[in-house]
Amino acid sequence: MGMTITEKIIADHAGKKEVHAGELVTVKVDLVMANDVTAPLALKVLEKYGIDRVFDPDKIALVLSHFVPAKDIKSAEQAKIVRDFAKRHNIKWFFQEGEGIEHTILPEKGIVVPGDLVVGADSHTCTYGGIGAFSTGMGSTDIAYAMATGETWLKVPATMKFIFYGKLQTWVSGKDLILHTIGQIGVDGALYKAMEFDGEAIRSLSVEQRLTIANMAIEAGGKSGIISPDEKTIEYVSQRAQKPWKVYQSDPDAEYEVVYEWDASKIEPLVAWPYLPSNVHPVSESTHITIDQAFIGSCTNGRIEDLRVAARILKGRKVHPYVRCIVIPASKQVYMQALKEGLIDIFLEAGCSVSVSTCGPCLGGHMGILAEGERCISTSNRNFPGRMGHPKSEAYLANPAVVAASAVLGRIAHPEEVVGKEVLEEVFA
């Protein structure tokens, strides 16, 4: 029986010729990651058990991303715990505040490469599937164990395959394809499963957009999301890889639990309404919804292409007077590139605030928290109750073009409504 790309990566890391869905295996990991929220708990576990070593300081990434630059004293202390540990153990991939979000940094700097098996104490660790790695989120105890031993146990997930054929409409992006998927199968539709994406429309996407798709596999309950590498992946990786990589592909006779085929040309930009990422509606049915805030950033959509798209909409325009628009480049590298291209000027001139790279308001941490009853359209990944602030605030999820267009019109908008039109529609009666 053939194997999926996921099964092949797991088999190689388990030292086996073959594994199949349902098997429990122990695997060696190529990288263990934690951030300023999850690492302190993991380090506490190590301390409790008297373990003052790591299996390999070159295979650990500690990234201060969530509540930094420290938003309060407690956050500063959490960050300090991680900082001190990284220094003491000579952790190779330690990133301080301002360097960015782990899921942006690790592929961008070639620290994660195709064929890797990565575990991280952050649910969006599944992002690296976008370049053909197997990566999955775990909690702090699992990560403590992996940091100490270089191993973890896994149940080999069954794979669900999602094929998108056809050509994408203008302003439709990877974000819309993953929102469509979650809308179709639900927030637990891929519980415990690997999600494999393929088809003409997926192949037409840049690597950055593929990272967006894999990033939100967790929003369907998935253990991982993956897109097998192609020329685009290799081009992306070869410019940055810090180590050799290995390309895996699913066998033609690999076994899938289910295969979905969708016509991508029928999909318009989508918006996930509160309070679940599966509550997906076409943007055309969402234009009555006024907004107080627009957020462009996060590990989902804070990369350079996302900022380019947003800047294209915002160039020469103004953010609606009753809306604040917050732009957070997801890494320092993205920030510097945006500066070079003049995108930051465009955002500032349009009336946006631009912040240092951080997770920021995505998880209601800082840099743009919502008050009771306020509404935000966001390029991030979750719209749960209280996710971005007050439990009675609302988050709507969309792609960067829709968020930028909405920032201009003060209500949820299709980018076409803004581009080419100079008159702002008055929506606040």
Add this chain to the structure above:
Amino acid sequence: MVIRGKVWKFGDNVDTDQIIPARYLNTSDPYELAQHVMEDSEHPDFAKEHKEGDIIVAGRNFGSGSSREHAPIAIKYAGVPVVVAKSFARIFFRNAINIGLPIVEAPQAVDETQHGDEIEVDLDRGIIKNLRTGKEYEATKFPETLMAILKAGGLMEYAKEKLKANG
């Protein structure tokens, strides 16, 4: 071990942001986390009003979202001895077992349990009994390894020997 307690009933998709909002994640002190458990859920007063030993009974996909281990920790240190749900999100499931918070999957029991009921959960036998109706339900069986981790009190306790052997 048999656990008996009063039920707090929750719906489907109780995510980790509801269990422990991110605004409280600037600490890893378990008792401080416990003070805010379920604060953004349908029972925002849970932390104040529940009694030690009360049981959380919830619908599908409990613990979805973030990988924050703070979520099962907050529940455990709030004195909740077990969570019964129709299903658990993957990372929460692992985290709960790893920190030694008993969890039980029993869809029918959830459907037929009301807020305020008293139930008995026999962890070893995997049986849930509703003391109001007298009805018994069988829980989904977990693999032996997972039960062993749970019984040891969590992953690290379970792994102690192995870590020692590795030096």
